[in-house]
Amino acid sequence: MTVRWGLVGASTIAREWVIDAIRAAGGDVVAVMSSNAERGAAFARENGIGRSTDNLATLLSDSDVDAVYISTTNELHRDQAIAAANAGKHVLCEKPLAMTVEDAKAMMAAADRAGVVLATNHHLRNASTHAAMREAIASGQIGQPLAARVFHAVYLPPHLQGWRLDRPDAGGGVILDITVHDTDTLRFILASDPVEVTAFAQEGGMGKAGIEDGVMGVMRFENGVIAQFHDAFTAKYAETGLEIHGTEGSLIARNVMTQRPVGTVILKSASGERALPTTDKNLYQTVLEAFHRAVAGKGQPAATARDGIWSLATGLAVVESAATGKAVKIQTGL
Numbered sequence: 001m002t003v004r005w006g007l008v009g010a011s012t013i014a015r016e017w018v019i020d021a022i023r024a025a026g027g028d029v030v031a032v033m034s035s036n037a038e039r040g041a042a043f044a045r046e047n048g049i050g051r052s053t054d055n056l057a058t059l060l061s062d063s064d065v066d067a068v069y070i071s072t073t074n075e076l077h078r079d080q081a082i083a084a085a086n087a088g089k090h091v092l093c094e095k096p097l098a099m100t101v102e103d104a105k106a107m108m109a110a111a112d113r114a115g116v117v118l119a120t121n122h123h124l125r126n127a128s129t130h131a132a133m134r135e136a137i138a139s140g141q142i143g144q145p146l147a148a149r150v151f152h153a154v155y156l157p158p159h160l161q162g163w164r165l166d167r168p169d170a171g172g173g174v175i176l177d178i179t180v181h182d183t184d185t186l187r188f189i190l191a192s193d194p195v196e197v198t199a200f201a202q203e204g205g206m207g208k209a210g211i212e213d214g215v216m217g218v219m220r221f222e223n224g225v226i227a228q229f230h231d232a233f234t235a236k237y238a239e240t241g242l243e244i245h246g247t248e249g250s251l252i253a254r255n256v257m258t259q260r261p262v263g264t265v266i267l268k269s270a271s272g273e274r275a276l277p278t279t280d281k282n283l284y285q286t287v288l289e290a291f292h293r294a295v296a297g298k299g300q301p302a303a304t305a306r307d308g309i310w311s312l313a314t315g316l317a318v319v320e321s322a323a324t325g326k327a328v329k330i331q332t333g334l
Helices: 012-024 037-046 056-060 074-086 101-114 128-138 174-190 283-295 305-324
Strands: 004-008 028-033 051-053 067-070 090-093 118-120 145-153 194-202 214-221 226-232 241-246 249-254 264-269 272-275
Touching: 004 012, 004 056, 012 028, 012 067, 012 283, 028 037, 028 056, 037 051, 056 074, 067 074, 074 090, 074 101, 090 101, 090 283, 101 118, 101 305, 118 283, 118 305, 128 174, 128 241, 128 249, 128 264, 145 174, 174 194, 174 214, 174 226, 174 241, 174 305, 194 305, 214 305
Parallel strands: 004 028, 004 067, 028 051, 067 090, 090 118, 145 226
Antiparallel strands: 145 241, 194 214, 214 226, 241 249, 249 264, 264 272
């Protein structure tokens, strides 16, 4: 079965990553919806998509569309995903799933009622580097995990310096853009959920007043791990990384918090140092292959709606902690 896709949003991420991944995974992109008809038509021409519309209902009533990829601004996700589910379409939605946990849970409930797949596009857990770290921990190669550090401070490129920096109503700011990815990656690697967070936010000059463009904090996980994180839009020359330190060894990963299939993982222990084997497979192709299998009834998507709810709830707790100066418990109700 070839899954036929409609794009909800003529977005940069769809153009740069997801359209090619859909096609590489055996799917077909048949339509795109943009609120700007001219932009949507140009996007369709430039990306070899057969038709475009500026009306969501038109896209969702198209019998040639089996699934939709939602990459609009965050405040639109809930209503678009629920409408898609009600129309019988499977949904891959960008993170964060919604603006509130309640809205994200409503999306999940709608998908469950309709019997369609709802997945979160958390690409980082699909990196072979992170899969190698997860396997090393699960097989006991670092003993009991105790602590983690995430370096995810980057420079937001000029072509993305829009709503993320000036629209709080759309969930702008680095926390709901990047910290949610840290959360999902740590949950995947550690196989544990975060329970509490303390954080400080920063306005470093890129974001509109009141929108953070940097954040540092610490999460505590259910398995006892404490994890530092540093996220930013303002770091022009930093490299990304992720470390997990355990009683019998450490995993040192560099240049791994990225959309590209790059980076290295070193295992350090009493027996010395060795690089873990990784591949250069496209992260988004892995996302789409898992999604297509889920649509066919063969397993779960790479990151489920529940995963998206966990990362959203954690991101919102980081926002609250930064605003109040207090530690905040993470609540999902799942």
